[in-house]
Amino acid sequence: MQTRDEIWTQILVAVIFIIGCFSFFQFLLPYHLFFKEQTQLFLLTTEYFISYFSKPAWLACYMGDFLTQFYYLRGGGAAVLTLVLLIEWWLFMQVLRQFRLKKGIPFLALIPVFIECLLHCELHYSLSVSVAFILVLSTFLLYTRIKHTWGALVFGVISLPLLYIIAGIPFFLFSPLVIIYEISERKIRLFYWLLLILIMVFFPFIMKPLYLLTTKQAYQYPLSSLKINGLNLKREKILALASESYFENWKGVNELIDAEQLPSNAVATYYTNIALSREGKLADKLLDYYQPFSQGLFLQVGPTSNWMDIFFSSDVFFHVGDMNMAQHSAMLGMIFSPHNRSSRMVKRLSEINLVNSDTTATRKYLRLLEATWFHRKWALEHEKMLSGNIEDYPWLQAKRSQIPNRDIIRMSSDYPTILNLLLESNPDNRRALDYLLCFYLLNKDIQSFSQAYDKWCKGKEIHLPKAYSEALLIKLAMTKATQKERKEYGISDEVANAFAEYTATYEGSGGNLEPLRERFGKTYWFYFHFARMKGRSGE
8 A cells, every 4th residue: 555655756757757758759759759750650450450360469560560650740749659658657567566666666666668769769760669668567567466376477478479469569568577576475486487487588580580680580570670769859850840731831842941950961951852842942042052962953763872861862853844754763762761661751752643643543543542541631632633723723733743754764863864854845934943053053064054044044034143143154265255254144243252352362372272261151152162972072
């Protein structure tokens, strides 16, 4: 029987834990939780439920994935995670009481829960693991309630393999808990303990052919990693940009760009560039932010690519209008995501096929989304577009106008060819134009930039962005062009005078960057002379 002081201590610890845990995930890692939901697709169908029986931990995984879908809601992820960990903490307290501990139980029970909090900071750590621990702890507590000796023995022997089937590898916890409990109860049953240990050690190995798992997978499922890297605010900022763009909250993306010191990371630059391009400001603000050469325009997809880069790679192709490459990248993103299914990628594939007027494929993906709780409304709204009047949906009309009227066999990394095809079909596709010209600029290919600019821009009454005028002055200086030729490009006297000042300072300092940094640090001239890709000796 607990004393009043013990009860109040327990309540106080619970309140502090709820406030602390919820605040931690809601205010420090909200986008981390949003992203976890984006990398799964939970369907409320019989077939989907049955699919969980093909692997161990079917009940823990189904319950964990069911709860993970609530991460889609703002505040939902923090609330669900806090509730699950609170239940786990309460169960650990009950377990410790079975070992006849008297003092500090609420605080001791926080230790494993705190470790779990750190693990949940990892993208690969699933809520299913926490649910599995709850199942194991609950089964152990049920075991302690059985007073009949043979009943307890039979329950323990049967429960252990069943726990592997429904909870996976956290079933390892059951045998040590039983042995410690029986020692505390002064029950010495060596043969029984040996039997539990043998089942614990060999049952996953016996079951691996049934579940088509390797030995390593059989002994860690549903765990995928035990790394504890802790809080990663740099990654959180990247996921914030990626998630707000996914939510079509471009105002929020712009606020993140303006308000935060973004990390020097290709993905952060990638979404910054997309946001700037949407407003027609990409070339004007190109060098106001970190640019890892053209990798900030198109994320590199290859054998050594990070799975997150692959996952995000389709967004830029959808943005500029190349639906074939957008679909290719979205498929790869689905394949290489942790669960090989993704609500975010299914949404993207729905949009791509809607733009392509492929009704059958669009309905296929929308039917999947209609079988969910939180994406059903989105799917029903987009299904109306299949039979609706396109004039009622300006974004769809604009996207279809971007589709190239011809295609060729090309490398997926041949971005200039992709962008030129888009411009040949629609010369007014400003997004494709800016991406083409900025691609050449960031790779310091002045010759190709000049040719592309002359082809698509020269002689037209269009805005001349700062980066373009600065690059054109380099080209004109290389060819020793006349004042008249400069005027033909519409380059202002102010930019020309700044270029003359930069050139004089550069030559006067013997190519030293320090005298130029403060005055010209965000000009294309400074980038052209001093930017170096890590690991590259050229340029």
